[in-house]
Amino acid sequence: MIPPDELRQIWSGQRDFERTKGGKEMLASVIEKTRTLDRMVAARNMRECLAGVFVAAFFAWAAWSAPSVLERLGMTIVSLTGAWYAYYLPRYGKGPRRLDPSANLTAYRAILREGYDQQIRLLRSVKYWAILPAYVGVLMARIGTGMRLAAEGKNPWTNVSSVAIVTAIFVAVWLLMEFRSLPRLQRLKNDLSAVTKNGD
Numbered sequence: 642m643i644p645p646d647e648l649r650q651i652w653s654g655q656r657d658f659e660r661t662k663g664g665k666e667m668l669a670s671v672i673e674k675t676r677t678l679d680r681m682v683a684a685r686n687m688r689e690c691l692a693g694v695f696v697a698a699f700f701a702w703a704a705w706s707a708p709s710v711l712e713r714l715g716m717t718i719v720s721l722t723g724a725w726y727a728y729y730l731p732r733y734g735k736g737p738r739r740l741d742p743s744a745n746l747t748a749y750r751a752i753l754r755e756g757y758d759q760q761i762r763l764l765r766s767v768k769y770w771a772i773l774p775a776y777v778g779v780l781m782a783r784i785g786t787g788m789r790l791a792a793e794g795k796n797p798w799t800n801v802s803s804v805a806i807v808t809a810i811f812v813a814v815w816l817l818m819e820f821r822s823l824p825r826l827q828r829l830k831n832d833l834s835a836v837t838k839n840g841d
Contacts, residue, residue, distance in 0.1 A: 668746045674833070675753045682760065686731050693730070696723030696775075711785030718778030726771050734763050750833065757830035764823050768815055776811045783807065 700720035707713040783804045787797040 668749065671746060671749045671753055671833070674829075675749055675756065678753065678756050678760075678829075682735065682756075686734055690727045690730055693723045693725075693727030696720070697727065698723075700778075707782070707785075709785045709789045711788060712782045713785075715778045715780070715782030715785055718781065719775050722771060722775045722778060729770070734760070753833060754830060757826055757833070761823060761826050761830070764818050764826065767818065772811060772815055776807075779807050779811075780804065 697720050700716045700723065704713045704716035704720055707716055783800055787800040790800060791797040
């Protein structure tokens with residue numbers, strides 16, 4: 642594999658770069674990165690759409706059988722969030738759009754960068770349209786459970802531990818996306834830019 646420094650030198654020094662050995666190698670690398678991102682996004686969408694459908698179905702059943710209005714409302718919110726997640730992700734969280742196999746390096750490079758940007762925007766916004774509504778719904782249902790227990794003369798504080806566990810899970814999911822998944826995508830985008838920055 643040609644080192645990045647040499648690739649940059651070739652990129653900036655030859656007008657017919659794409660016909661050189663380095664240009665063909667870089668084109669093959671960018672095509673492979675595009676396909677890898679496409680596969681990664683498709684697998685994630687399939688996995689998380691199934692999870693969204695499961696959440697929607699499970700919490701719809703839980704809402705139907707919930708013993709209080711507040712519990713039912715909270716679980717309905719979670720169910721609707723799961724359904725929205727399963728609908729939204731495959732439509733607006735797609736990977737790089739398809740290109741003609743004869744497309745040049747510039748076109749592939751632009752579409753790969755666009756794909757990275759799209760996934761970065763998706764991860765940055767998911768906490769607002771998926772994680773936060775689901776958390777609010779679960780919290781509402783837990784509060785409803787505590788109020789029902791108090792009305793029945795039972796100790797409502799036994800419900801506090803489950804609220805703490807749920808909160809910890811949602812915080813962990815947010816931290817995972819914010820400090821692992823997002824930086825990973827940003828590094829991939831930066832690596833692409835570092836190798837070809839002189840070609841813009």
